[in-house]
Amino acid sequence: MKVFNTLTGQKEDFHPRNRVVTMYVCGITAYDESHIGHAMTYIIFDVIKRYLGFKGHEVRHIQNFTDIDDKIIERANQLGVAPAELAREYSDQYFANMDALNVARADIYPRATEEIPKVIEIIQGLLAKGYAYESEGSVYFRVRNFPDYGRLSRRNLSEMIPKASTYEEKKEYPLDFALWKASKPGEPFWESSWGKGRPGWHIECSAMALKYLGDTIDIHGGGQDLVFPHHENEIAQSESFTRETPFVRYWLHSGLMQQDKQKMSKSTGNLVSIKDALGRFSSDAIRLFILSSHYRNPLTYSEEALEANERGAERLRSALTHRAKADEKAAMLNPEPFEHRFIEAMDDDFNTPQAIAVLFELTREINRSAEDCANITEAQLTLLKLGGILGLTLKEKAQPTPDAETFINLLASTRDDLRQNQQWQLADKIRSGLADLGVTLEDTHQGTRWKYNKI
RNA sequence: GGCGGUGUAGCCAAGAGGUUAAGGCAGGGGUCUGCAAAACCCCGAUACGGCGGUUCGAAUCCGCCCGCCGCCUCCA
Known part of the structure; x- marks a missing residue:
C-alpha cells in the first residue's frame, strides 16, 4: 500500500510503526456551521481509516475541536453568548452532520479548553529548552531555532521575511508564532506562570497528538490549507519539545473544495452548508461526488454534479434489490476479480475514483447476471462490502412509514x-x-x- | 514575486512511455414493456491547453508559452 507523503512529496510504502496505526486529523474551529468543504476532508479521512481497517490494521484516531480562539470570542460577543456555549453548539452540529454523512467517529475528540495542562507543560518545556520566549504575557516560538522550519511546505525563512505582513513588536522575529496568548479584559482565560491567557492555535494539536498518540505518530491529516503555517508549526514545536524526529511519519493532505472558482471558506462566506446539501442529496450521493475525484485534487461543488451522483448512487442501490434465484445449478457471478481491482486501486494512494469505477462495473455485471438468472448473492454482498469501505450505505434515501x-x-x-x-x-x-x-x-x-x- | 498544483469527450473524472484513453452523468440507436420506468446491448475523444524536443513509440518525459486554482494572513 502506497500513500503520498507531503513531507517527501512522493508516494511511499505505508508501514505503521507499531501494531496500532496512530492517526491524528485536524478538526474544525467551532464557530460556525460546517460546510461541504469540511465534509470533503472528513469523508476522505474516514475512507482512509475504513480502508486501513479493511487491510487489517487497528486504527487509533484522534480529532480535535478548537473551542477557543479569536473568532469564537468575536462571534460569541456578537451573539451575546459565552464562547464555550457557542463552541459546544457548533461541535454538536458537527457531530450531527458527520453522523448523517456516515463518517465514523474518532476514538477521542479532545477540546483545546480541556487540554490546558498539557499545553502548559509543552510551553514550559519549550521555554526551558530555549525554543520559546515570553513577551508581555504571551509566549512565542522561535522559528529560527528550528533548522527544519519550512521543510513540509517547501519554503525557507529568508524568502518569507519580507512577506511577513503582520509584524508585532512583541515578537523577536516576524515569523515567530504564538504558543500562548495573553488574554484581553473580558476574554476567557486560564492561569499560567506567565499570566492569564489562552493557548495559541497550533499548540493544541501538538498537545493532543503527543498526549493521546505519543511522540511519533503514523498519520497526520488535514486540508491542504493547513500545511502552512499550522502543520509546519506543529512539527517545529513538537519536535523541539520531544527531541524526537519525526513527529509525523506520513503527512496526508486533502485538496480543497471550490465553488465559483474559489476556495470554499467560512471567512469569505463562500460556502454550502452540509445541512443544506443533506437536505437535497443523500449521503451516498455526496460521498460519491467527493470520492469520484482523487483526494489530493481540488473539487468544484456544483448542483449538477451532485444530481449526477445521486443517479449513480441510485444505480448502485438498485443492483442490490434483485432477488437471487435459488437455483442450485445456476452459474455464479464471482466477485473476486472486482474486489481484487478495488484493492489495487485503493492501495495506490487511495485511488477512490478507480475504486468507484470498479463498483460500477460490478454493478453492471450483477444486473446482467440477474437477467440471466445467475447466482448473484456473493456479488451483491461484495458490492455492499466494498461500498462500505467508501462509507456508502447503499440504502434508499428514505422509507415510507x-x-x-x-x-x-x-x-x-x-x-x-x-x-x-x-x-x-x-x-x-x-x-x-x-x-x-x-x-x-x-x-x-x-x-x-x-x-x-x-x- | 516564491512555492505547490492543475488544464483529458457536452459535464464530472481516472490514467503518467507501448495491445481498443477507466468509470459516472447527459445524449443518440436498439432489446424488453400495453405505455412507461428500471435494466441490458450498441454508438461517441484518431484524441489528452498550445508550440517545440527526447524516443522505434508520449496524454504520459524535457523546454518554452497560455489559462485556471491553492498556500505565502484565519481557514478542512
Whole structure:
C-alpha cells in the first residue's frame, strides 16, 4: 500500500510503526456551521481509516475541536453568548452532520479548553529548552531555532521575511508564532506562570497528538490549507519539545473544495452548508461526488454534479434489490476479480475514483447476471462490502412509514388488477399519482416493484 | 514575486512511455414493456491547453508559452 507523503512529496510504502496505526486529523474551529468543504476532508479521512481497517490494521484516531480562539470570542460577543456555549453548539452540529454523512467517529475528540495542562507543560518545556520566549504575557516560538522550519511546505525563512505582513513588536522575529496568548479584559482565560491567557492555535494539536498518540505518530491529516503555517508549526514545536524526529511519519493532505472558482471558506462566506446539501442529496450521493475525484485534487461543488451522483448512487442501490434465484445449478457471478481491482486501486494512494469505477462495473455485471438468472448473492454482498469501505450505505434515501407502505402496496396491487383487465388509463392514473407522491412504480417480469424517492 | 498544483469527450473524472484513453452523468440507436420506468446491448475523444524536443513509440518525459486554482494572513 502506497500513500503520498507531503513531507517527501512522493508516494511511499505505508508501514505503521507499531501494531496500532496512530492517526491524528485536524478538526474544525467551532464557530460556525460546517460546510461541504469540511465534509470533503472528513469523508476522505474516514475512507482512509475504513480502508486501513479493511487491510487489517487497528486504527487509533484522534480529532480535535478548537473551542477557543479569536473568532469564537468575536462571534460569541456578537451573539451575546459565552464562547464555550457557542463552541459546544457548533461541535454538536458537527457531530450531527458527520453522523448523517456516515463518517465514523474518532476514538477521542479532545477540546483545546480541556487540554490546558498539557499545553502548559509543552510551553514550559519549550521555554526551558530555549525554543520559546515570553513577551508581555504571551509566549512565542522561535522559528529560527528550528533548522527544519519550512521543510513540509517547501519554503525557507529568508524568502518569507519580507512577506511577513503582520509584524508585532512583541515578537523577536516576524515569523515567530504564538504558543500562548495573553488574554484581553473580558476574554476567557486560564492561569499560567506567565499570566492569564489562552493557548495559541497550533499548540493544541501538538498537545493532543503527543498526549493521546505519543511522540511519533503514523498519520497526520488535514486540508491542504493547513500545511502552512499550522502543520509546519506543529512539527517545529513538537519536535523541539520531544527531541524526537519525526513527529509525523506520513503527512496526508486533502485538496480543497471550490465553488465559483474559489476556495470554499467560512471567512469569505463562500460556502454550502452540509445541512443544506443533506437536505437535497443523500449521503451516498455526496460521498460519491467527493470520492469520484482523487483526494489530493481540488473539487468544484456544483448542483449538477451532485444530481449526477445521486443517479449513480441510485444505480448502485438498485443492483442490490434483485432477488437471487435459488437455483442450485445456476452459474455464479464471482466477485473476486472486482474486489481484487478495488484493492489495487485503493492501495495506490487511495485511488477512490478507480475504486468507484470498479463498483460500477460490478454493478453492471450483477444486473446482467440477474437477467440471466445467475447466482448473484456473493456479488451483491461484495458490492455492499466494498461500498462500505467508501462509507456508502447503499440504502434508499428514505422509507415510507409502515402505514404508508400498506397503502402503497394496496394501490400497486389494485393497479395490477386493472392492468390484467387492460384498464390502462386507470392504471396509469395510479402510477402517475403515486409518482407525484414520490413513489416510482416499475413493472418487471417478477411483478411490480416500487421505490420511495423522497429524501 | 516564491512555492505547490492543475488544464483529458457536452459535464464530472481516472490514467503518467507501448495491445481498443477507466468509470459516472447527459445524449443518440436498439432489446424488453400495453405505455412507461428500471435494466441490458450498441454508438461517441484518431484524441489528452498550445508550440517545440527526447524516443522505434508520449496524454504520459524535457523546454518554452497560455489559462485556471491553492498556500505565502484565519481557514478542512
